[in-house]
Structures are given as C-alpha cells and as structure tokens.
Amino acid sequence: MAIVLLTAFGAFLRFFEIGHQGFWYDESYTVFLVKHGPGTMLGLIPQLESTPPLYYCIAWVWARIFGFSPAALKSLSAVFGTLTIPVAYAAARKLLESRRAVMVLTALTATSPLLVWYSQETRAYALLVLLSACTLVAFAYALENPRPRTLALWWLSCGLALTTHYYAVIAVVPEGAWLLYRHRRSRGVYAALAGVAAVGGALTPLALAQIATRNNNWIANSSYLLRLRQVPALFLIGPETHLRILVKFLSFGVFALAVVLLFWQVRGRDRRGALIAGGLALAGFLLSAGPGYNTFLGRNLLPIWVPGAIFVAAGLGAARARRVGLAATVLMCAIGVTAVISVDTTYAFQRPNWAPVARALGPWPAPGQSAADGRIVIVQDNPGILPLDIYLRDLNFIKTPVLHRVTELDVIAALPHPGLGGFCWWGSECNLVPSRLNRRYVIPGFHVVARKRIHDFGILELRSVRPVTVLRSDLPVARHRRHRHLVATSHSPLQDAQLIEQA
Numbered sequence: 001m002a003i004v005l006l007t008a009f010g011a012f013l014r015f016f017e018i019g020h021q022g023f024w025y026d027e028s029y030t031v032f033l034v035k036h037g038p039g040t041m042l043g044l045i046p047q048l049e050s051t052p053p054l055y056y057c058i059a060w061v062w063a064r065i066f067g068f069s070p071a072a073l074k075s076l077s078a079v080f081g082t083l084t085i086p087v088a089y090a091a092a093r094k095l096l097e098s099r100r101a102v103m104v105l106t107a108l109t110a111t112s113p114l115l116v117w118y119s120q121e122t123r124a125y126a127l128l129v130l131l132s133a134c135t136l137v138a139f140a141y142a143l144e145n146p147r148p149r150t151l152a153l154w155w156l157s158c159g160l161a162l163t164t165h166y167y168a169v170i171a172v173v174p175e176g177a178w179l180l181y182r183h184r185r186s187r188g189v190y191a192a193l194a195g196v197a198a199v200g201g202a203l204t205p206l207a208l209a210q211i212a213t214r215n216n217n218w219i220a221n222s223s224y225l226l227r228l229r230q231v232p233a234l235f236l237i238g239p240e241t242h243l244r245i246l247v248k249f250l251s252f253g254v255f256a257l258a259v260v261l262l263f264w265q266v267r268g269r270d271r272r273g274a275l276i277a278g279g280l281a282l283a284g285f286l287l288s289a290g291p292g293y294n295t296f297l298g299r300n301l302l303p304i305w306v307p308g309a310i311f312v313a314a315g316l317g318a319a320r321a322r323r324v325g326l327a328a329t330v331l332m333c334a335i336g337v338t339a340v341i342s343v344d345t346t347y348a349f350q351r352p353n354w355a356p357v358a359r360a361l362g363p364w365p366a367p368g369q370s371a372a373d374g375r376i377v378i379v380q381d382n383p384g385i386l387p388l389d390i391y392l393r394d395l396n397f398i399k400t401p402v403l404h405r406v407t408e409l410d411v412i413a414a415l416p417h418p419g420l421g422g423f424c425w426w427g428s429e430c431n432l433v434p435s436r437l438n439r440r441y442v443i444p445g446f447h448v449v450a451r452k453r454i455h456d457f458g459i460l461e462l463r464s465v466r467p468v469t470v471l472r473s474d475l476p477v478a479r480h481r482r483h484r485h486l487v488a489t490s491h492s493p494l495q496d497a498q499l500i501e502q503a
Contacts, residue, residue, distance in 0.1 A: 002103055007085045010110030013340050014078040014119040019071025020344070022355035027122040028387030031068060034060045046209040050216050053206075054163040055124035070122075070355075077126035081119025084126070085109050087133040088306045094140035095273030095310060101317025104329050108309050111336035113238025117343065118302065121351075124164050125302055131161035132171040132303035136280070139175040142192075143276075146183045151192040154179075159199040161303070166207060170284035170292075171303035172196060178280070220294040227296055228289065234298040235305065240349035241339035251335055254328045255312060261325060262315030274314030281308035347455055352432060356454045358391030361410055364501045373467055374502030375408040378476060381433040382414065383495045398472055398498045405467040405502075409446055411460040411476060413437045415453070432456075441476050444468070472498070 023031055029048055033041045033056055041060060045053050059076055066072040085106060092105040109115065118125040138154035154175070161168035176193050183189045219227070236251035237244070262274055284304040288296050316325040316332075343349045364375050377395065379388065389395040416434035437458045440448050445468040450461040475498055 003086060003089055003106055006103075006106050006110045007082065010085045010116075011078070011082040013111065013116050013337070014081045015075065017344055018074050018078055018120060019069060021074075021120070021350050022070055022353035023073075023122060023387045023390055024351035024353070025384065025387055027073075027351075028390050030056065030059060030122045031073065031390050032386065034063045034073075035068065046206060047213060048215075050210050050213075051124055051165050052163045052203055054160065055127050055165075058127070059122070073122045074120050077121055077123070078119045080126035080130045081115055084115065084130045084133055084306075087130060087137060088309070091133055091136040091140060091306060092310050092313065094137065094144075095277055096314055096317075097269040097273070098314070098317050098319060100319065100322070100325075101270060101314045104317040104325070105310055105313035107329060107333050108313060108336075109306070111333040111340070112305070112309075113241065113336050113339035113343070114235060114302075115305065116336075116340050117239050118299070125299055128161065128165040128168060129302050129305060131157055131164055132168055133306045135161055135168075135171055135175060136277075136306055139179065142179055142189075143182060146179065146186045146188050148188050151188045155192040155195040158196045162196070162199050162203060165300075165303075166203070167288070167292075167295075167300040168303050169200075170287050170301070171280070171307075173287060174280045174283035177283075178276070216295055219297055224293055224296065227298070231298045231301060235301075235308070237335055238339045239343070240346075241335075241342040242346070247335055247338070251332065254316075254332045257324070257328050258312040258315035260315070261318045261321050262311070265318035265320040266314055270314050270317075274311050277307040277314075278311035280304070281311060353455065354387050355391055357412060357457050357459070358388060360452050360454050360459055361392065364392070364394065364408075365503070366408070369407060370405075370467075371503040373405050373407045374403060374500055375410065376403065376406055376470065376475070377497075377499040377501060378409070378411045379497040379499070380411060380413040380435040380437075380476075381496060383497050385497055385499060388497075388499075392501055394501045394503065395499050396501075398500050401472045403470045403472065403500060406470045407464050407467050409441075409443060409462040409470075409475075411437060411441065411462075413458045415456050415458045417456060438476075443470070443474055443476075445470075 033044055033048065036044065038057070038060060041056060042053055045056060049056075059073065062076045063073060066075065088109045089102060089106045092102040096102055096105075115126075115129060118129070134157035135154060138150060138157050141150040142154050158168070158172045158175075162172065176196060179189050180193065232252070233244075233248050236255065237247050241247050262271070266274065281304040284307075285301065288301055292300075316329050318325055347353075361375075361377070365371050365373055366375075376398070377388070377392070385395060385397060413435045414432035416436065437451070437460045441460070441462065443462060445464045446462040447464075448460060449463050450459075452459040452461070476496070
C-alpha cells in the first residue's frame, strides 16, 4: 500500500499544472520534429538533435493521440517519471534487504525535484531515467543469477536506453563491467555484452553525423569547473527553490549523515547492495567527468540518479538509526516538495515561456487587416525562430531585401534583470540575451502605438496607416554588445531574428 501511495503522490507532483509552462527553446525542437511525418522526422534528427530517435518516435505517436499542446506533450514525460518510482523500488528491493531503506528510496524518488523537473519537459530525459532504472533492476537479477532470461532483459533495457540517449552509456558500461567481472566464465554474459555492443555499433553512424553538426559545442566552450560545481545541488534540490542557500546546505548535511550511517550502522546484504549501487553511480560519474568532459552536464548524469539514491537510502534506512534516519528522510522529502512548489508558483524559476508573448502579439491577420498584409517581428539579440513560431505558425525568416504590404512591426526584447543571460539550462532567464527597448524606432511609414511588458519580455508595437513597402536595411539591428557570462546555445553569432508573418 505504501508504494502505491508514494507513486500516486509522485504522479500528483509531476502532473500538477503540467501545461502551466510553455515550451522553451530545447522543447521547441521536439515539437517541431513530431509535427512532421515519420520519415521527415527521422531525416531531421541527425541535423537538429544530439540524441537517438526512440523518444521522438514514441512522442510522435503520443502527439497524434493526445495532441500537441504543452499539457499533452509534457504529460508523456510525466508518465515516464511516474513509472520510474515503482521501477526504482524494484531495483532497491533486489539490492537491499531492509524494507525501511527501500521505502526511503521510493520516497526520495517520488519527491525528487530534479526528477519532477524533467518529468515536465518535452525531452528524452524522463524516459532515459526510467530505462536506466530498468537496466539496474535487470542487472541486479543477473548479478545474482545470470540466467538467459535475466541477461536478455538486461540487454533489452540497455538497448532501449542507448537508443534514447547516448549518455545511457554511463549506466550500461559500469553494469556490464561488473557482470563480466563477477561472471567472467558465463557465455550468457558475453552474449549479452555482444548484443549491447551491437546496439552501440548501429548507433555510431548517427552519433558521428550529429557530432559533425557541432550542436553541442556550447557545452565544451563553457567552464568545466562551473558545470562540475552545479551537479551536487542539482541532484539534491533540483534546478531552483526559495531559500536556496539554506536548503542546499541542509541537503548536503543529510547526504553526509547518510554516508556516515551507511558505514557506521549498516551491515550485511544492505551494505553490499548499497556499495554496489554507489560504485555504479561513481563509475558512471567518472566516465562522464573524464572521457566525456566535453559534454559533461548535470542533466546528462540522470542515468546514475537511481543507483546514487539507493546508496543514500541505505544509510538513511539503517535499522540502528531509526529516528535519525526517519527525521532526515522527512527533511529531504520536505525539501523536495518545497522545491517543486517553488517552481510551480514562481515564474522566475520556470522555463522561458513564449506563449504569453505570442498571445500579446495576437493572431495575424488582425481584425481589419487583409490576408495579404504582413507583420514583421524582430527579436533583439536572439537569432532563433524557435520557440516563437510554435505559437505563430506562419512566421518565417526574412529572406528578401524588400518586403511588400507591411502594416505592423513588433520588436521583442528579453528585458535585463539579475541573472539574465547566465549559463544555465533551466529557469526563465535561461540563455536569453538581455537588451532594452528604445522608446522609439525610426522606420519610414510607422509609428509607435503600444509598449507592453509580458513577464520578462518587452514588446514595442509599431503600425502604419496603410500597407507600405519596407526595406530590410531600414529595420532596427542588433547592437552587438558584449554580454558577460553569456554562453550562446549555438555556434551562430548573436544577431536579431528578423521574421515575417504573411499569407
């Protein structure tokens, strides 16, 4: 009954206001891909993405059943995140003997703010965590008895995890090495390893094609020490929360207590199981932080979250420290729930949301406008068309020097505020370039009719009394200021996005 209640509570945290946040930059690529036919989608993945295709294939089917809205598409990840809770429970049950420690692990999984965050994102990470947890369950059974059935399940779960995200390798390789060490005379183990290697070989051409696009170069160009320093707090308290400094040090204290209790109070099978799980997590971390340092990023370490949590849960669930362990577990779960609520209720902690910006611009053509009239949209210092064109379907990059029958021009800026433009992969300021709207822009034939502020976005609306011809050279251009601490998400130089919406 306890596992059912914890799973239900975890589902509530993941599904609560699932459509409240819009699609941010990374998610917009998922939406863009799944709106195409399956053949076109698979052809675009090597150009636009840095991950294998399994998640997009599942999302393609899901979208045609439930739709393309934020609530519909994000709910797929929420389902994966909810399923992770009982799967993590199954892994802990096999590795640990203590029922108390197993329930601690389940509670930590249900309330993890990091897992909740990626359970509400239209990306492959929630599926990656689920399938990595599945590999851990199969590994635990195969470690005890390498029967053909358990090894086949391990091979299958590893193959699915690898076709979801390349970083599944940090879970798969340590598990495979451990199985080979413990059962080096088993032919079944060699066959399972060969099967996993075959999946990796089949994915290699796709991986090489995606590396050639240089889409991930922004990671390598950022500070490695900064990326390394972000990991502990991210794993323990998630992306954002109120009272972050206090909460962070409380969670560090709980982690230290768990380690002390594990080595001081835990014995027998629980200690062995915890050390196996902790060893897998540590090996995966070192594999990522060493050979994979160019793409080392907190979210890419998600495959080792469950084994790392089992290591912590074994200490907090120690029978000889019942009250202390229980109090620490309650504190850690309360921190997790507080962090989730903080994100749900605070715009500054959420993903950049372009949906209100699109609503403020309104549909085009506007009332009283001809279908032949055009609207120019300029996004200052931010060159991409996504995710704005998810909400404005007829939006396109300007490709001609002369634009005919234009009646409206809207300039959009991500307004400066503390933290905007810093290196991150979460929060409302994530990698947006700050700029200020001028009080007026001199564009022949246009005059300012409105200034709007939508959260951290500013919009300046200009109109003409009749359709006019606009020269692209007359449009306002980026000032190309130097933005301190900014890490661009692509290798393109900073520039304005100059867009046209016209039938």
